[in-house]
Amino acid sequence: MVGGGIAGLTFGAAAKRFGIEVSIVERLGTATSGAAGIGLHLNAQRALATIGLAAQVEAVAVPDGAFLVFDAGGRELANVDYEAVWGAPTWSVHRADLNAALKTGVRADQLRLGVGVTDARLVGDRVEVIFSDDSSRSYSLVVGADGVHSVVRASVVGPGRERYGGACFWRTTLREAVVTRRTGFVHESLTVGLSPLVRNRSHAFFQMRADEELHDPVDGRADRLRQRYQDMGPTVRKALDLLPRDEDIHFGVLEWVEPPTWGAGRAVLIGDAAHSMAPPLALGGAMAIEDAIVLAEELANASDLDVAIARFTARREPRIAFVLERTRLTWARGRREPTPGEPLDEDAFNRRNFAPLLDDP
Numbered sequence: 001m002v003g004g005g006i007a008g009l010t011f012g013a014a015a016k017r018f019g020i021e022v023s024i025v026e027r028l029g030t031a032t033s034g035a036a037g038i039g040l041h042l043n044a045q046r047a048l049a050t051i052g053l054a055a056q057v058e059a060v061a062v063p064d065g066a067f068l069v070f071d072a073g074g075r076e077l078a079n080v081d082y083e084a085v086w087g088a089p090t091w092s093v094h095r096a097d098l099n100a101a102l103k104t105g106v107r108a109d110q111l112r113l114g115v116g117v118t119d120a121r122l123v124g125d126r127v128e129v130i131f132s133d134d135s136s137r138s139y140s141l142v143v144g145a146d147g148v149h150s151v152v153r154a155s156v157v158g159p160g161r162e163r164y165g166g167a168c169f170w171r172t173t174l175r176e177a178v179v180t181r182r183t184g185f186v187h188e189s190l191t192v193g194l195s196p197l198v199r200n201r202s203h204a205f206f207q208m209r210a211d212e213e214l215h216d217p218v219d220g221r222a223d224r225l226r227q228r229y230q231d232m233g234p235t236v237r238k239a240l241d242l243l244p245r246d247e248d249i250h251f252g253v254l255e256w257v258e259p260p261t262w263g264a265g266r267a268v269l270i271g272d273a274a275h276s277m278a279p280p281l282a283l284g285g286a287m288a289i290e291d292a293i294v295l296a297e298e299l300a301n302a303s304d305l306d307v308a309i310a311r312f313t314a315r316r317e318p319r320i321a322f323v324l325e326r327t328r329l330t331w332a333r334g335r336r337e338p339t340p341g342e343p344l345d346e347d348a349f350n351r352r353n354f355a356p357l358l359d360d361p
Contacts, residue, residue: 002129002152003029003145006038006098007271007288009019014051014296015103024106027132027146031103034095035250036171037195037203039182042086043357044286047293054286056101061091062184062196072187076345085347085354091196092182092203094173098285115354117146120155122265124332125305127156141305142267143295145288147254150273152335156264162357165254165278167207168214170225172249174202174242178235178248186334192229192236193279193348209281209335213253221246254278260315260320266305270295275320280330281353283323291316317360326353 001008004026015022024031040048040061048054048221051300067090070080082090103111119130120142127142144152149160177200193205206225208214216224222243229236260275262268271288295312304309329339330353343349 001025001145001185002120002275003147003271004028004099004113005145005147005271005288006095006102007145007292008283009102009106009272010048010051010289011270011292011296012054012110013053013102014293015299016107016110017051018106018296018300020296020299022110023112023129025112025115025117027114029093029114031099031111031113033099034099036173036205037092037094037197037296038098038281038285039195040091040098040289041082041282041286041354041357042088042090042349043361044289045088045091047189047286047289047361050175051104051105051293051296053105056104057093057098058091059180059197060097061093062198063071063089064195065089066091067182068182070233074233075109077186078184080350081347083196085350086358089110093196094197094201094203097198107237111186111215117151120144120152120267122156122267123267127265127267138230140266141299144267144269144273145271145292146273148272148276149256150269152267153261153263153269153273156267157269159259161257161259161261163256163258164213165256166211167209167254168252168355169208169254169279170206170216170249172204172244173197174204174239175244176200176202176242178202178204178239178242182322183235185236187232190229190232191334192232193237195240200244201241201260204243207278215301216251218246218251221249221251229301234258244297249316260324262309262316266309266310268295268312271274275324278327278331278332281323281327283357286321287320290319295359306333319357322356 065083069078116132189209191207272293277284
């Protein structure tokens with residue numbers, strides 16, 4: 001397993017539960033890092049329950065039944081009723097807390113930290129992996145969960161699958177609870193999302209649509225955010241006042257993996273390495289969790305690796321295609337672009353987005 005984030009740790013925990021021997025390498029020196037928060041809908045909660053980790057994650061999450069969206073003047077634009085759609089609250093959880101909870105399902109000797117992968121080569125029915133410390137090893141199966149800029153994907157499928165998605169974003173954690181429920185603010189090309197976290201903290205997400213890719217250096221990052229978002233109302237200004245140091249604000253650009261790919265041969269891709277997700281539906285983490293568990297299930301149930309990989313792909317392709325299409329429609333709706341055939345009613349639109357995901361992955 002290449003990558004010790006959400007997908008990698010979930011796969012490690014699922015593999016352990018199903019009796020599959022796996023080793024996990026993570027290029028960072030810790031497997032419990034994370035810039036800010038993440039939302040986990042009921043489909044992710046149910047998936048975690050199948051590997052015995054739902055309670056551990058719930059213990060570090062804040063439940064929220066809805067997502068309220070306002071304009072800069074405080075007028076309500078939308079109320080996404082999670083409980084009406086899912087039948088249960090969504091969990092807001094800090095990524096570091098989530099990873100720490102997932103790590104409890106993995107043996108310490110399964111994790112190798114501070115070592116990355118520089119190359120992966122298909123050799124017959126094996127995969128030869130070259131590590132950042134210049135060591136190498138041959139495996140019967142390699143799973144790439146190493147993000148949008150996946151080394152595994154570039155090695156076995158080819159480079160150049162990343163496409164700029166028309167927006168950039170900043171994420172961070174605020175030391176105080178600015179809101180008591182998931183809340184968004186929209187003004188022209190700017191969006192702010194705030195979510196409560198355990199220990200009286202808040203997740204802060206700032207997004208800006210931009211036709212051309214933006215680069216934002218670390219020095220002066222907090223001041224530039226304050227200047228850019230200062231006209232979005234008192235709640236956002238309070239969040240801006242609480243911004244941490246420049247280096248504690250993560251900056252990134254929205255990127256798609258186009259077309260989505262599941263790997264090649266005995267090298268399989270999951271999570272963002274296979275299919276990156278945009279933020280509107282808060283499903284990126286959930287899809288990574290589902291990928292990891294479904295792959296572990298198929299490996300446990302099939303005596304042949306190639307059959308297991310084919311079954312995994314057949315199960316995941318339709319669900320991921322659905323989520324990507326609904327994400328595209330939600331993104332277009334947010335930009336006031338036409339979405340022919342879609343209901344004008346927000347609740348009906350959201351049911352279309354989420355209801356099919358109540359089925360088991």
